[in-house]
Amino acid sequence: xxxxxxxxxxxxxxxxxLAAAARYRSxxxxxxxxxxxxxxxxxxxRFHDIETILSWSxxxxxxxxxxxxxxYGYTQQNYGDNIAAAYYILSLxxxxxxxxxxxxxRSDRRGKFNWDFMNHRDTSIEEVDVSNTxxxxxxxxxxxxxxxxxxxxxxxxxxxxxxFLSRLHIFQDTLEELDISNCPRISVGGLAAxxxxxxxxxxxxxxxxxxxxxxxxxxxxxxxxxxxxxxxxGNTLSLxxxxxxxxxxxxxxxxxxxxxxxC
Numbered sequence: 634x635x636x637x638x639x640x641x642x643x644x645x646x647x648x649x650x651l652a653a654a655a656r657y658r659s660x661x662x663x664x665x666x667x668x669x670x671x672x673x674x675x676x677x678x679r680f681h682d683i684e685t686i687l688s689w690s691x692x693x694x695x696x697x698x699x700x701x702x703x704x705y706g707y708t709q710q711n712y713g714d715n716i717a718a719a720y721y722i723l724s725l726x727x728x729x730x731x732x733x734x735x736x737x738x739r740s741d742r743r744g745k746f747n748w749d750f751m752n753h754r755d756t757s758i759e760e761v762d763v764s765n766t767x768x769x770x771x772x773x774x775x776x777x778x779x780x781x782x783x784x785x786x787x788x789x790x791x792x793x794x795x796x797f798l799s800r801l802h803i804f805q806d807t808l809e810e811l812d813i814s815n816c817p818r819i820s821v822g823g824l825a826a827x828x829x830x831x832x833x834x835x836x837x838x839x840x841x842x843x844x845x846x847x848x849x850x851x852x853x854x855x856x857x858x859x860x861x862x863x864x865x866x867g868n869t870l871s872l873x874x875x876x877x878x879x880x881x882x883x884x885x886x887x888x889x890x891x892x893x894x895x896c
């Protein structure tokens with residue numbers, strides 16, 4: 634980070650000096666400066682420190698994440714836990730299904746959704762899909778009252794981390810399916826917290842970049858959760874596992890690994 638910033642500052646100074654030299658030392662008409670040169674000159678005249686721009690960018694990004702995961706206490710107090718949870722999911726551009734209903738409520742690309750979910754104030758949410766959204770540990774507070782939750786998908790969520798997984802124990806009595814694939818911030822430490830989810834039947838840990846040995850992790854997860862089917866798609870496994878007994882190593886070597894508890 635420091636090297637690019639120093640290079641940008643140096644470029645800004647050079648552009649300023651070149652502009653001054655062209656102005657006072659030469660009377661010969663020259664071609665207008667390039668867009669990059671004009672941009673660097675603009676920045677050098679108005680910003681003493683380029684780090685300020687980067688810090689502002691980071692601040693706005695974090696502010697957007699905080700706003701997306703705001704706790705809807707007012708909605709919860711006036712409309713109930715189920716409506717507050719439903720509104721939070723839809724505000725993330727996610728989807729859900731109420732218990733006993735076949736219809737899913739989802740937001741479209743512009744964040745628009747059907748307000749008919751307001752008619753299910755006394756019905757709990759059974760399935761939630763917030764894949765590729767900004768849900769994080771803080772926003773999970775909006776769902777803690779959904780004690781009938783059976784399915785949760787957070788695939789591709791950049792803000793889902795180990796702290797998020799550690800809080801899923803509140804659904805340990807009901808959660809049966811969990812998809813945490815393609816979440817870049819999940820590590821082995823967060824997966825260890827899933828041992829409390831004894832009712833889990835399906836778990837997808839595909840394409841987690843922070844796992845060094847994903848195939849081995851999938852096997853260990855099934856040891857930890859003996860009734861759960863663990864999927865690790867796209868991860869190759871070429872390990873020597875003599876302690877597996879009757880399970881042959883050849884059965885664990887396909888290019889796309891989907892382990893099962895048959896061992």
